[in-house]
Amino acid sequence: MSIVSKEEVLPSEPSLIVDNLTKNYADNIVLDQLSLTVNPGEIHGILGRNGIGKTTLIECVVGLRPFNQGTIKVGGLDILSNRDEIMRQVGIQPQEANLFPRLSIEETMQLFSSFYGDPLAYSEIMNVLDLERIKNKRVKSLSTGQKQRLLVALSLIGDPSFIILDEPTTGIDPQVKQLIWKVLQKEKTDHNAILLSTHNMEEAEKICDRVSILHNKKIVASGTPKEIIMNNRKIMNDTLEDVFLHLTGSSLRGEID
Ligand SMILES: Nc1ncnc2c1ncn2[C@@H]1O[C@H](COP(=O)(O)OP(=O)(O)OP(=O)(O)O)[C@@H](O)[C@H]1O
8 A cells, every 4th residue: 555655666476376276165166277367556356146256266365265276376476385475465355254343443453453564554544444533433333334444444454465355345335435446546556456356347347457257167258348348248338247247147047046
């Protein structure tokens, strides 16, 4: 995050390389020979229907899930042999279940700061995400938008060069959504990379530089939102959502869960 100015060193390695990844849960193959690259200064969206494997992919990327085949490199380091070092560079949005309901926003920020050797000044992150004025509010009494802002704030505490967010704008109003987008775009201009799982097509079109659509265990389309639309549209005016429906099935019958 650019709140604290860093020496301007532009990274040359891709922030993430997933190569030929296969992941099974028992005999259920969820990801099959999947490859994906995310570069510094890029917001990369992962789109897919419920239960298709987006969270599984994220969990493999940060070493929380073993996988069956393939390699995953973060900042040039293999996740299997460098997890601790990688986790110092990665900011992952915590699950809501990992928060303590009785702690205030400020206490939660303090707690998560203590996990890092050289965290950012959390009061500045709270300011940017408009949390400072409600810093004494307990987690258990936060609205959805306040909680989402806190989860994004927590992902930034360690001054990560690679940020991973799982549906950060689900269920929030347009004002909060715009604020979170602004923060993410600022991260991007600081040459940080963002992997963003989302169901929000507007989000994918507006803030993602590239998007990968996950379906039937594979990435079925990848590129800029414009490229994906151009390469997969059926009629001239098709939007990303229309193309997503063409590629992943438009009926509930095909739903995964
Ligand atoms: N621990 C687990 N054990 C067995 N199967 C699992 C496990 N976790 C996930 N799955 C299965 O793997 C598939 C992918 O789940 P995953 O949570 O990765 O999907 P998702 O795309 O993140 O879904 P959503 O959009 O609903 O959050 C689903 O069929 C799910 O039931």
